[in-house]
Structure formats: C-alpha cells, structure tokens
Amino acid sequence: MEEDNAGDIFKSLSGGKVDVETEAFVKLCDRSFNARLRVRGNILCVQAISEAVEPLIFILVKHQVLKAEDNHPDFPHGFVIQFKNETLTVYLKDKEERERWMVKVATASHDMAQAELDEIAHRLFAASTAENGVDHKEEKTAEGKPGSSSFEDFFLTNPCTIQHKFSITQKAGVPARLITYSETIAESKLSIALPVEFVKLYKQWTTEMIQQIESFERRCPAQDESSRQELCRLLRENSETLEQTWEFLSTYSGPSFRKSIEKRRVAFAPVPTNLHYQRFGPIGGEERHVLTAGVAAALPLRFQSGGLPKLRSSLSLHPAYTDAIFSAKRSELFEIKKMIGALSYKLENEWPNDKECDRLDKLCVDLQAGVKQVYARLRDVETGLAGVERHVDSLMDIGHAPDTLRNQLDNMDAMLVSLQTKIAVIDSLMESPSELSSFSLNTRESMIGVLDALLSLCTSLIDAQQLGRLRSLARSADTAVYVHIILRADFVFSQASTIAATAVMSRLQRGWPMNGGAWRSISSRLLIRLVRCPSSVSRTVTPLVAGSRHCVIVSLPLPQDFFDALPPALRDPAHYIRVCTSFWSLGVNHEATIGYQFGGVAAETAINQTALSDLQSYASSRSPLSAAAQEALAELQVVVRADPSRKNMLLYEWAMAAGTELDGELVVSCKSGKDRTAMGVTLEQGRLMRQASGLNATQAAEVVDALRKNGARREVCRKNIDKAAYSFSAFQMHFLPKSFRPPSGTFAHGLST
Known part of the structure; x- marks a missing residue:
C-alpha cells in the first residue's frame, strides 16, 4: 500500500461509518x-490507545482466522488473524463479541x-434517476396485482410476476450496474370461452x-343414394363428437388453458394447447409482449x-366441392334466390297503371x-361448379330439372334479348298512351317469365351442386376422409382463431397502431x-x-x-379486423435433423x-417504415435467400425482430x-436485454441462462406437469442448436409432455 494513501484511508475510517x-488488546x-x-x-x-504507535492498516485478503490458544488476564477471549508474513492476535473481553468479530x-x-460498493452505487443511481422523473416502483391496480392493468384483468387470468436483479460488471473500475428485470405470464380467458362458442357453431353447421342432405333424398338419383346415406351417417358421428366436446367444455372448471398432457384428449381438441400471454422487460424500460402456444x-x-x-x-375432390368453397357458392345461390324474390315483389307491387306511364319506363x-x-x-357460379352440366342433365332425367343446363342457358339468353327489345319499344311508345297500355301488359308477362x-x-x-358433391364422394373411403377433414379443419380453425383473438386483445391493451395500413387477411x-x-x-x-x-x-x-376511448373506425359496427399472418417454421430438434436427411x-x-x-x-401497406423496420426486413430477406432452413438461428432472430x-x-x-x-x-x-441494456454476447447468454x-x-x-423442468433428454440435447439448450439442472428425460 502506498504510504500517503494509508493516512487518507485511516482518516476515512476514523470519521466515517x-x-x-x-476496544481490545492486540499483539x-x-x-x-x-x-x-x-x-x-x-x-x-488498528489505532493504539495506551502507547504512541502509528495506526496500522491491514487489507484482509488471503488470511485465516483461528481461536487463540493463550489468554490475557483482562481480555480472556482471543483470536488470531494469520497473514502471509505476520500474525495479529486480538484479545476481547466478551465471548459473543469474539465470535462476531471472527465471523x-x-x-x-x-x-x-x-458488492457493497455496487449496491451503494446502484442506490445512488436509482435515486438520481427518480429525481429526473423515471419511477421504478411497480404499478398496482385496484385489485392489488403488481404490474397489471384493469384491461389485462379483463381478458387474462392467473398472472405470475417474477423480478430478476442482474449485476452487470463494468470495465475500467466503473461500479457494476444493477438491472431490475420483470416478466409476467398469464393465461387467456379466451382459451376456453372462445372454443366453446366455436363448437356450438360447428354443431349448428353440421x-x-x-338436413340439407336428408332433404335431397327425393331428388337424388338411385345410383347416388348409397353415397348420400354414407355421408349422412359419418356427419352424424361428427355431430356426436361435437356434442360430447361441447358438454365437456361448457361445464369445464379447471385452469384457463389446455395442459400439454391433455393435448391428445378429443374433448380438448378445439382448445389451443398452453396458450399464455407473456410480457417482459427491464423496469422503467421498453416492454415486449409475446404469446406462446402449442402448435x-x-x-x-x-x-x-x-x-x-x-x-x-389424397382426396380426388374438385376444389368447388371442398367445405368452405361449397358453403360460399351455396350461400351465393341462396342470396341470388332472394334477389329474384325481391325483383318479383317489385314487379308485382310497383307496376304502374295506365295513367302512370312516366313511371313505367x-x-x-x-x-x-x-x-x-x-x-x-x-353464370359466374355455374362456371365454378365442376361437371354441373352433367349433373343437371341427370336431374332432368328423373324429372327434377325442367331441361338440360345448356337448353336453360340458351333459353335464358333468348328471353333476355326479347325483354330488351320490348323495353326499347316501350321507350319509343311513351308518346302513344293507347298503344303503350296494351304493350306494357305483354312486357310484364315477359318479365314474369324471365324471373321464373x-x-x-x-x-x-x-x-x-349437392349432386356433384355426392358423386365426387362415390367411394366410401373418400367420404370418410372428406368428413374427417371437416372435423379436423374445424378444430384447427378454432385453435388458430383463439390465438388470433388473444393477439388482438393484447394489441388493444398496448394501444392500437394508428399509422395507417390495412390488415390483409391470408385466410378470408x-x-x-x-x-x-x-x-x-x-x-x-x-x-x-x-x-x-x-x-x-x-x-x-x-x-x-x-x-369509448377507441378510434371511431374501430367503434363502427360495420368495421371488421382482418388478421394478417406470417407463419415461419424452424425445426430445431432431432426429428428436424432426421427430416432434413430423409425428407x-x-x-x-x-x-x-x-x-x-x-x-x-x-409492410408495403404501411408507409413510411421506420429505419429499424427496414433494416430488419432487409436482413431477413438476406437470411431467407441464403438458407431458409437447416436450423438457421438467424432466421428466428430476424423474423422476431421484423415482427416487433x-x-x-x-x-x-x-x-x-x-x-x-x-x-x-x-x-x-x-x-431485448442486449438492445435495451447494452449487454455483450457473453453477458446476454448468461442472462438467458438465468431466465x-x-x-x-x-x-x-x-403448471403442466407438476415439475419445474423442461422435457429434454441427453440425446435430444446433441441436436439442439447451442442457443436453444437449457442449462444443467433444468431439464430431465422421461417427463410427461
């Protein structure tokens, strides 16, 4: 130790805390x-009291503390501090005081x-930050839940908040920084409530x-009757499955999520697995939000x-007869029937009499x-139906269609030409009321014939259309696959829609983006x-x-x-939110490795x-983009062009960055x-920690391991398996990318997943 520094250190110790x-006797x-x-x-x-001895200062490094073998008459309890080259013996009067000093x-x-200096520096830094207007205290709602808001409580439940304190070592003797990091995870109330509503709707559809197929019995050709009966039988089985699912979910009283160990239970099929909402970030800094769920x-x-x-x-079925397209075309045909009825009503009730010639035209x-x-x-619907002309001809053969489709269309074209001619004649006879009166009746009859x-x-x-679907499912195996696809697609759609609805609620909670751009729907x-x-x-x-x-x-x-606080556009009853999705896939386990090798x-x-x-x-619908968004998209494009597969972790990093x-x-x-x-x-x-707190790669990796x-x-x-452990085996660990490997002691093999 420098001699001039010793005096300063002694003065600081003498006057400070x-x-x-x-007081003791020392040797x-x-x-x-x-x-x-x-x-x-x-x-x-050590400062002498009875003698004129210069104060002594010892740095306690690489020393040992032992009890003294001998005792002093006035100070019976002694202990020894052994340094590398010398020994200091201290004698105290009280035994408990000796134990305290030895410890x-x-x-x-x-x-x-x-560590003590770092804590002092952090308190000083936190105090100065608070004075500058940044408050690090937790926000509490009326219900006393830390870090939550009333709207979060509206669509989330069972929140769990964990705070972490990370001491970040600095260089050049700068005191370590203490970063307080918080993460909250909660379950979505929509996780069960929304699939219940979907199952009710699926029951109605089924x-x-x-009923549609049963009502077609009288018009179904004899050779297609077996297909009709088989389709009805399998649909009733679907209906029974949906009924059991609804009975289970409507009376369910467990946690507001589907555990991973329940992912193969049919009654839980429309419910997304493990749907959770998570937000995280340094306290007082930027927060991020993410949803997690099973596939x-x-x-x-x-x-x-x-x-x-x-x-x-595997199903040789024309796209026009797949479930969603079939429903869309059928709905359009019934809408057209309503239009025809509206025109007939207008013709019947609004046709003018002889004295109202000006309204006739x-x-x-x-x-x-x-x-x-x-x-x-x-004609548009007819063009999209495969084999419709052949099916109409079959219906005509058994007396359930007035004519072949070709003849009906040709007759329709001729009637439209005739109607147009008669309307043109009416326009020319507006100045001759006597002739117009007799001709208008003829035109009215023609109009009625056209509508009929x-x-x-x-x-x-x-x-x-109904007959075409039955004939496309002529084989019993095709019918089974078709009905199975309907049930499977309905369950998947329920899960995906529940995740999307939770995402919309999460986005509303953070504030709706008002910088323009329509949300394009991949699935309409x-x-x-x-x-x-x-x-x-x-x-x-x-x-x-x-x-x-x-x-x-x-x-x-x-x-x-x-x-009431939402923008007017979102409060409009006619306004609908279309969810735009960008689905990325990145295999990281041993199954992905095997798939790359063979598939x-x-x-x-x-x-x-x-x-x-x-x-x-x-992104093109949102303009202008921030510099960070442009950079993330550019980097993501480079990564996808270079290698969009094979466990390329840059793909995950930049896809997450671009989405954020x-x-x-x-x-x-x-x-x-x-x-x-x-x-x-x-x-x-x-x-996020690297961006928000300036950590280097090594420090960020240590933070990830701690989390x-x-x-x-x-x-x-x-919550899923009653054990706070990840389900990985030593075999699987060899195939995971290094950044996806859990720390030792946090995973086990053979756990229920």
Whole structure:
C-alpha cells in the first residue's frame, strides 16, 4: 500500500461509518498494546490507545482466522488473524463479541467489499434517476396485482410476476450496474370461452348440413343414394363428437388453458394447447409482449394418414366441392334466390297503371338491370361448379330439372334479348298512351317469365351442386376422409382463431397502431369485430361467434370506458379486423435433423419463403417504415435467400425482430408450447436485454441462462406437469442448436409432455 494513501484511508475510517468497532488488546510480532479496532469492507484499522504507535492498516485478503490458544488476564477471549508474513492476535473481553468479530473478519474479502460498493452505487443511481422523473416502483391496480392493468384483468387470468436483479460488471473500475428485470405470464380467458362458442357453431353447421342432405333424398338419383346415406351417417358421428366436446367444455372448471398432457384428449381438441400471454422487460424500460402456444393441430385425431395437407391431396375432390368453397357458392345461390324474390315483389307491387306511364319506363330499366345482374352472378357460379352440366342433365332425367343446363342457358339468353327489345319499344311508345297500355301488359308477362326462368335455373344449380358433391364422394373411403377433414379443419380453425383473438386483445391493451395500413387477411374466413359490453360492471370477456363456413365473425366485447376511448373506425359496427399472418417454421430438434436427411428441406423452405412474401406484402401497406423496420426486413430477406432452413438461428432472430418493428403480435409455438417454446422466448428476452441494456454476447447468454433457470417459463412447466423442468433428454440435447439448450439442472428425460 502506498504510504500517503494509508493516512487518507485511516482518516476515512476514523470519521466515517464502519461495519464493526471495539476496544481490545492486540499483539503484533514483539509489540503488544491496547487499541481500538475498526473494520469496513475488507480493511482493518488498528489505532493504539495506551502507547504512541502509528495506526496500522491491514487489507484482509488471503488470511485465516483461528481461536487463540493463550489468554490475557483482562481480555480472556482471543483470536488470531494469520497473514502471509505476520500474525495479529486480538484479545476481547466478551465471548459473543469474539465470535462476531471472527465471523466478520473471516468473511471480509475484496468481492464482498465490491458488492457493497455496487449496491451503494446502484442506490445512488436509482435515486438520481427518480429525481429526473423515471419511477421504478411497480404499478398496482385496484385489485392489488403488481404490474397489471384493469384491461389485462379483463381478458387474462392467473398472472405470475417474477423480478430478476442482474449485476452487470463494468470495465475500467466503473461500479457494476444493477438491472431490475420483470416478466409476467398469464393465461387467456379466451382459451376456453372462445372454443366453446366455436363448437356450438360447428354443431349448428353440421346439423344444417345433415338436413340439407336428408332433404335431397327425393331428388337424388338411385345410383347416388348409397353415397348420400354414407355421408349422412359419418356427419352424424361428427355431430356426436361435437356434442360430447361441447358438454365437456361448457361445464369445464379447471385452469384457463389446455395442459400439454391433455393435448391428445378429443374433448380438448378445439382448445389451443398452453396458450399464455407473456410480457417482459427491464423496469422503467421498453416492454415486449409475446404469446406462446402449442402448435395449432388436431393432435387428438392423430396422424396415421397425415395432416390436413396430405389428407386433402389424397382426396380426388374438385376444389368447388371442398367445405368452405361449397358453403360460399351455396350461400351465393341462396342470396341470388332472394334477389329474384325481391325483383318479383317489385314487379308485382310497383307496376304502374295506365295513367302512370312516366313511371313505367324507369321501372322497366331498373328491373332489366336487376335481371342482368342476377343472370351474370348465376353464370359466374355455374362456371365454378365442376361437371354441373352433367349433373343437371341427370336431374332432368328423373324429372327434377325442367331441361338440360345448356337448353336453360340458351333459353335464358333468348328471353333476355326479347325483354330488351320490348323495353326499347316501350321507350319509343311513351308518346302513344293507347298503344303503350296494351304493350306494357305483354312486357310484364315477359318479365314474369324471365324471373321464373332465373328461379328455375338457380334451383337447378343448387341441386346440381349437392349432386356433384355426392358423386365426387362415390367411394366410401373418400367420404370418410372428406368428413374427417371437416372435423379436423374445424378444430384447427378454432385453435388458430383463439390465438388470433388473444393477439388482438393484447394489441388493444398496448394501444392500437394508428399509422395507417390495412390488415390483409391470408385466410378470408376470420373476421373480428369489437363491440361494447352491455354491462358497465363486466369483469371478463365473453366472446360471440357467428357466420358460415366461408366467413366466421368473432365479436369481442370490451369494457365500456375502454371501448369509448377507441378510434371511431374501430367503434363502427360495420368495421371488421382482418388478421394478417406470417407463419415461419424452424425445426430445431432431432426429428428436424432426421427430416432434413430423409425428407429434404423443400417443405420448410417453401413455408419460410411464403412467410417472407406475406410479411413484405404487409409492410408495403404501411408507409413510411421506420429505419429499424427496414433494416430488419432487409436482413431477413438476406437470411431467407441464403438458407431458409437447416436450423438457421438467424432466421428466428430476424423474423422476431421484423415482427416487433412492424408492431405485430409475436406468437412462439412448438408441439406442446412448453419446452422449445421456452427456449425461443428466453432467447428473445436476451435479444431485448442486449438492445435495451447494452449487454455483450457473453453477458446476454448468461442472462438467458438465468431466465431459463429461474424465470416464468419454468412456472409454465410446473403448471403442466407438476415439475419445474423442461422435457429434454441427453440425446435430444446433441441436436439442439447451442442457443436453444437449457442449462444443467433444468431439464430431465422421461417427463410427461
């Protein structure tokens, strides 16, 4: 120690606060005297009382503390501090005081002193930050839940908040920074409530479909009767499955999520596995939000014949007869029938008498325009129905169609030409009331004939569509696959829609993005509408589901004060939210490695290239983009072009970054939504810490390991399998990318997943 520094240190110890202080008798080498002892951190100061001896300062490093073998008459309790080259013996009067001093001196070290200084520096930094207007205290709601808001309580339940304190070592002697990091994970109330509504709607659809097929019995040709009966039988089995599912879910009283160990239970099939909402970030800094869930798949129905894509490819069915398209065309045909009825009503009740010639011309023009519109829509539907001409001919053979389709269309064309000519004649006879009166009756009869022909054509197309589906399912095996696809697709759609609805609620909670840009829907089936809660004291979200197979409308009630604060466009009852999705796939386990070896990377490559295209299309609708969003999209494009598969972790990093910068809702998913999902979420948390706190790669990796050991994701494991452990085996660990490997002691093999 420098001699001039010793005096300064002694003065600071003499005048400042110390950890322990006492009077004792000390022996050092051949000298002994009464002295006052002080300890602060790892510095021991000895100041003589009875003799003129210079103060002594000892640095407590690499020392040992032992009990003294001899005793002093006035100070019977002694202990020895052994340094490398000398020994200091201290004698105290009280035994308990000796024990206290021995513990203090034995535990004194440079690391302890540094930790104490870091804590002091953090308190000083926190105090100065608070004075500048940044408050680090937790926000509490009226119900006393830390870090939550009333709207979060409206659609989330069972929150679990964990706070972490990370001490970040600095260079050049700068005190370590203490970062307080918080993460909250909660379950979605929609996780069970929305699938219950979907199952009710699916039951209605299935019942209507059975009624349609049963009512077709009288018009069904004899050779197609077996196909009709088989389709009805299998649909009744679907109806029974849906009925049992609804009975279970409507009376369910367990946790507000589907455990991973229940992912193969049929009654839970429409419920997403492990749907959780998580927000995280340094206190006082930027927060991120992410949804986690198991894969949206009909796991209880197994995959003996493959999933939906493989099943659909194995079925030789024209796209016009697939469930959603069939429903859309059938709905359009019934809408056309309503238009024909409206035109007939208008013709019957608004046709003028002989004294109202001025109204006749306008009415004829309006009716002619309506007839042309109806006929054009019928031709569009007829063009999209495979084999419709053959099916109408079969119906004519058994007396359930007035003529062949070709003859009906030719007759319709001729009638339209004749009608147009008569309307033109009426226009020319407006100045001759006597001739106009007799001719108008003839025109009216022609108009009635045209509408009757349109109605007959529409009915023929409806029956031909039903017959075409039956004939496409002539084989019993095809019928079974078709009905199985309907049930499987319904379950998957329910899961995906529940995740999407939770994402919309999460986005509303953070503030709706008002910087323009329409949300383009990849699947036009789902529309989400925001409605005002009828009750001002409602404390939970109660969704409603309606619509048809080709267009489903999910209504999400919001608290009245929250709804009233939304932008006018979102409060409009006619406004619907279309969810734009960008689905990325990245296999990271041993199954992915085997798949790459034997199946290649074509499927995953195609998925990720499509996802990039979808993300770029969405980004193009939002202008201008921030510099960070442009950079993330550019980097993501480079990564996808270089290698969009083969466990390329840059793909995950930049896909998450691009989604964040575009104000999207991030959803991380694996089969169970528990183990690999936890690795992905904690990796994203590490990326946030690097951005927000300036950590280097090594420090960020240590933070990620700490979050995997003590963070909220282990709580998800505990809720699922009653053990706070990830389900990985030593064999699987060899195939996981390094950044996806859990720390030692946090995983086990053979756990239920």
